[in-house]
Structure formats: C-alpha cells, structure tokens
Amino acid sequence: MSVTAPDPAPALAPPSAAPARAGRTRTAARRRRLAACGALMTPFFALLVTVFLIPVGTAVYLSFFSADEPGLGFGPERTVFVGLRGYLAVLTDPTFLGGLATVALYCLVYIPAMVAGALALALLLDSGVVRLRAWAQLGLFLPHAVPGIIAALIWLYLYTPGISPVIELFARADITIDFLGLHTVIPSIVNIALWSNLGYNMVIFYAALQAVPREVLEASVVDGAGPVRTALQVKTPLIRASIVMVAMFTLIWALQLFTEPVLLSQSSPMINSRFSPSMYIYDAAFTRNNYGLAAAASVILLLCTIALSYAVTRWTSRADAPEEPR
Amino acid sequence: MSAADSTLLRPRLLGRATVNTVVALSVLYTLLPVLWLVLAAGKNRDALFSSSLISLHDFSFVQNLSDLFAMDDGQYGRWYLNSLVYAVVGAAVGALVSVACGYAFDKYRFRHKEKLFGLVLAAVMVPQTVLALPLYLMASAAGLVNTFWSVFVPVLFNPFGVYLGRVFSQGYVPDEVLEAARIDGAGELTTYARVALRMLGPGLVTVFLFQLTTIWNNFFLPMVMLSDQDLYPVSLGLYAWNSSASVSPEYYPVVIMGSLLAVLPLILAFVLLQRFWRSGLTAGAVK
Numbered sequence: 343m344s345v346t347a348p349d350p351a352p353a354l355a356p357p358s359a360a361p362a363r364a365g366r367t368r369t370a371a372r373r374r375r376l377a378a379c380g381a382l383m384t385p386f387f388a389l390l391v392t393v394f395l396i397p398v399g400t401a402v403y404l405s406f407f408s409a410d411e412p413g414l415g416f417g418p419e420r421t422v423f424v425g426l427r428g429y430l431a432v433l434t435d436p437t438f439l440g441g442l443a444t445v446a447l448y449c450l451v452y453i454p455a456m457v458a459g460a461l462a463l464a465l466l467l468d469s470g471v472v473r474l475r476a477w478a479q480l481g482l483f484l485p486h487a488v489p490g491i492i493a494a495l496i497w498l499y500l501y502t503p504g505i506s507p508v509i510e511l512f513a514r515a516d517i518t519i520d521f522l523g524l525h526t527v528i529p530s531i532v533n534i535a536l537w538s539n540l541g542y543n544m545v546i547f548y549a550a551l552q553a554v555p556r557e558v559l560e561a562s563v564v565d566g567a568g569p570v571r572t573a574l575q576v577k578t579p580l581i582r583a584s585i586v587m588v589a590m591f592t593l594i595w596a597l598q599l600f601t602e603p604v605l606l607s608q609s610s611p612m613i614n615s616r617f618s619p620s621m622y623i624y625d626a627a628f629t630r631n632n633y634g635l636a637a638a639a640s641v642i643l644l645l646c647t648i649a650l651s652y653a654v655t656r657w658t659s660r661a662d663a664p665e666e667p668r
Numbered sequence: 669m670s671a672a673d674s675t676l677l678r679p680r681l682l683g684r685a686t687v688n689t690v691v692a693l694s695v696l697y698t699l700l701p702v703l704w705l706v707l708a709a710g711k712n713r714d715a716l717f718s719s720s721l722i723s724l725h726d727f728s729f730v731q732n733l734s735d736l737f738a739m740d741d742g743q744y745g746r747w748y749l750n751s752l753v754y755a756v757v758g759a760a761v762g763a764l765v766s767v768a769c770g771y772a773f774d775k776y777r778f779r780h781k782e783k784l785f786g787l788v789l790a791a792v793m794v795p796q797t798v799l800a801l802p803l804y805l806m807a808s809a810a811g812l813v814n815t816f817w818s819v820f821v822p823v824l825f826n827p828f829g830v831y832l833g834r835v836f837s838q839g840y841v842p843d844e845v846l847e848a849a850r851i852d853g854a855g856e857l858t859t860y861a862r863v864a865l866r867m868l869g870p871g872l873v874t875v876f877l878f879q880l881t882t883i884w885n886n887f888f889l890p891m892v893m894l895s896d897q898d899l900y901p902v903s904l905g906l907y908a909w910n911s912s913a914s915v916s917p918e919y920y921p922v923v924i925m926g927s928l929l930a931v932l933p934l935i936l937a938f939v940l941l942q943r944f945w946r947s948g949l950t951a952g953a954v955k
Binding site for chain 1: 683684687688690691692694695697698699701702704705708716717765766768769771772773775776778787788791792793794795796797798799800801802803804805806821822824825827830850855856857860881884885887888891892902903906907910911914920923924927930931934935937938
C-alpha cells in the first residue's frame, strides 16, 4: 500500500561498475528497499485501516441512517437514510447540549489549571533551590502509575462521607462539605484528573527546561532579571513547543471525559447517564440501541476535537509570531 | 548547573523557603491519596467506616488479601492475569509494530510520505469513544464481540508510538550504519532486525512502557466489548465490584485491596525501566 515510486536520489551502486549494470543494480536495490519499507509499515497500516479508518468511516456512514435493528446496520431493508436529521436530533437534544456545556466548563477549569500547575512546579524544580529534587519528582509522578479508574475509586472514597478522612477533618472544624453536590461535582472531577496527570506533565516540562541553554539564562541574569522574571519571561517562552503539546493532549483527553464521571455516577445523583458527550454516546449506543444517534454524536465530538485542536495550534502559532525574530 | 550561575540565580532565603513549601505541599497532595489506599487496604469493613486510619488494632491486611482472592470464586486472580496478558503482550507487539513503522518513515523515501505521516499524527487526535461503537459493530459482524481479540487487537494501534519511533530512529540509528550494512550485502530486513532494532532498544522500551500504561488503564473498550466476566481486565472488574458495593458492603475492603494490587505492576515497570522512559519523555517533548 501507499509505497509508490521512490525518489531517485539514493544510489548505492559501487562507482566503478559499468553504467548499464549500475542502473540495473540501482533499480534492484531500490525495489528491495521499497519491499523492506512496505514490510515494515504493513502491520501498522493494517491496524490503521481496520481499527481507525474503517471505524471512522462507519461512524460517518451510520450517522446518516436511522437503524433500529442491532447488528451492522447495513441491511438495506431496515435502515432508512435520514440525511442530517440524526445530527439535528442530537443537536436539539438538551441532554447532549448539557453534556457539551459540562465538558466545556470542565475544560475551562481543568486545562488552565493543569498547564499552569505543571509549569509552575517544573519551574520551581528547575530553579535549583528545591531540596531532594529527585524524590520530589518521583512523588509527583507516582499518580501516573495509578490507572484512571483506580484514581477515580480512591477519590470517590475520599469524597464519601463515613469513609473519607478528609471529610472527617473538615467536620472537626465544623465544616460540612459535599464533594459530590451540584456545584462541587465538576471541581471534584477536575481534581481527580489533575491529581492523575500533574506529575506526568511536570516531567515533560522539566525535561524541556533542562534543554534551555544556560548562556541564555546567564544573559538574562546579567541583564538584571530576577529569578521569577527569568522563569516567566525567559524560560517559559523557550519551552513553548512543549506547552502547546501538553495543552493539546490535555484537551484531547479532556474532551473524552468518561471514566471518572461514570465511576462517580455510582454514588452521586448529580451525574446522570448522559453527563458528558462520551457518556451520551455510550448511553445512546448500548442502552438505547440507537446507533444512528450515537454515530451522529460521535461525529460531532470528533469534529469538536479536530476544530479545537486546530484552534489551539493556530492560536499559539499566531501568539508566536511577534516574538519570532529573536 | 555550574557554580557561577547557581550563585547568580540564587533567590533570597524567604523565596527559597516558599519554593520548598509549595513543592512539599504538592508532593503531599500526590502522595497522601496513595498512602490512604495503602492504609485502608489493611482495614476490615467495620474499621473502614468507623475508626481512624492510623490505629493499627483492626489491622487485617492478610485477611483482606485472602478475601480478595476468594471473592466470587477467585475472579480477581483471573482478571489480574487477563490484564497482564492484554497489557504485556499487547504493549510488546504494539511497540514492535509502531517502532518498525516509525523506522521505515525515517529511513526510506517514497512519494507522499509526509502526507501519510500526517494521517498517522491525525489518528492521535481521534477520541477512543468515537471509535468504540463502530468497532463494536465490526466485531459483532465478525462474531468477535465478547472475545479476547475484541479487546486485544484495537489496543495494538498506537500512532504516537510511530511518531516516537521516527524520532528515536533519527536520533539513534545513523544512516552510515545502514549504508555499511548494505555494502556488506546484508538484506534490508536483516539489517533492521540485527542492527537497527538493537540501537532502537531504549526507544522500543519507552514506547512499550507508554503503551503498557495505556492498556492497563483501558476501561472504555472492555466495557463496550465484554459481557463475560471471565474476560474482564482488572479495571472493569473493580468497577463491577464497586457497583455491587453500594448494595453489599462486604465488597468495599476487597475493592480497596484490589485497587492497591492493581497499582503495583505499573509502579514496578516505571521503577525498573526508569532510565528509558525519561529519555522517551524528552524525545517526545523537546524535538
């Protein structure tokens, strides 16, 4: 697949060989190389086609049909072409719009908190004044080794009155707090995600900061910048590529919000079965067996992801522009 | 950092104390919930709900451990084994497949290569939840729903691993080595298997570790595909037990103990393979 004619550039025949023979060897070598390239790429692209391209195509296809029978939904006698009506149904469904609003709010709180928190910690660790730096990094990184569902379980228990030492501590100070109430449930979910990923992103930023040339920092000190200014105005712009990458991955993951609310929904009446778009898709597909609706919602979620990722890259590259000539 | 700039950049004493306090508080934030899990795993059901965490007189760690493996005819042991197979075998195969492809992207030239690479990168962006329904329908058409393969095959796909594989191949495998092997008359694939793959070792381990984490964490796909409890990975099994816990509270201690045990393999993998994944993070972030 996809391995077409090569560039003529790589020629490895020994220079002493006769031109005709060299030509033949070259062609043979090129063919051998393409065959090898194909062999190395085929397993991955076979996966790409079966678990990525065909499913995305199927989702788009299904979204134009109303199929109420279980199965592949291709049977012509039972599926009805409904065009964009599936999308209309999803976009006018208040529970789906509610889910979108929930995720939007979640992203607005979570992404800035994550990027700022991880960056701040990385800058502090990079400042050279932190004691036991390697241990601190290890401690901060530890939650990354805790699977998402278990992180949600731990925090669910820490949010549950009767089990939670946190709630008990608050109670001793005469503060009653319901972590799974109407206004606290989103911050509670943000907290779980933040706890899980803060250390991981901190390590990425820290690694990028290690690559900042020391001369640049010395120059900024000579120019009279204090440590805080150096961190914010010299180091931070220099690791912009990492910041964009972290923000992007955080965004993509945040839009899929599923594991934490599904687990918390076992204990909180504030989380219904269509709390986030992903939960809506699951509910539509596997509880209501409405594949067309689920497919339309999936495509909308996909389009939102692509649009927002594109916006992040565009926005950051525009923000880069004035500072480019350095 | 050299001695010269550490004196230049040294903040005042107050600043130093503040910095250390902030970092210490952050570490407490990340460590205390794990510590709670460890302490709570040693509590029996009544103690979990009543006594304070630190008191040791209701200590029943061993009891909880044997309860865990006895619960529901030893389901937990089976789930654990399933997870290990899904994650270790899946990550090993997946890493080999992705790194081979990334290597080919780096070392060979063909038309539309960058467009094809763009497609790979685009695949990173697509949410799992979008693919789940079509994958379920495809698996059900193929009669594979509720089988090992329905969970095992999709997790092999790791486009970010291809990206990392390409970056590592650029960094670790010099073109001259391949030229030399070609002049010696070695076949392309032999060169890859005997020479390049060895140089790519640390990169391969990094991709393996990333994928191991992802598969061990996998929850949505098994939830969609599996109804047979015997095929569950630990994540889904604990979720199911936790659903039962609100009705039958005897599940609480085993869920907590089960969570503690499920955390161990990844911690072990991260500690053992530490020097590899650190380089992997740097490669992903800086280049």
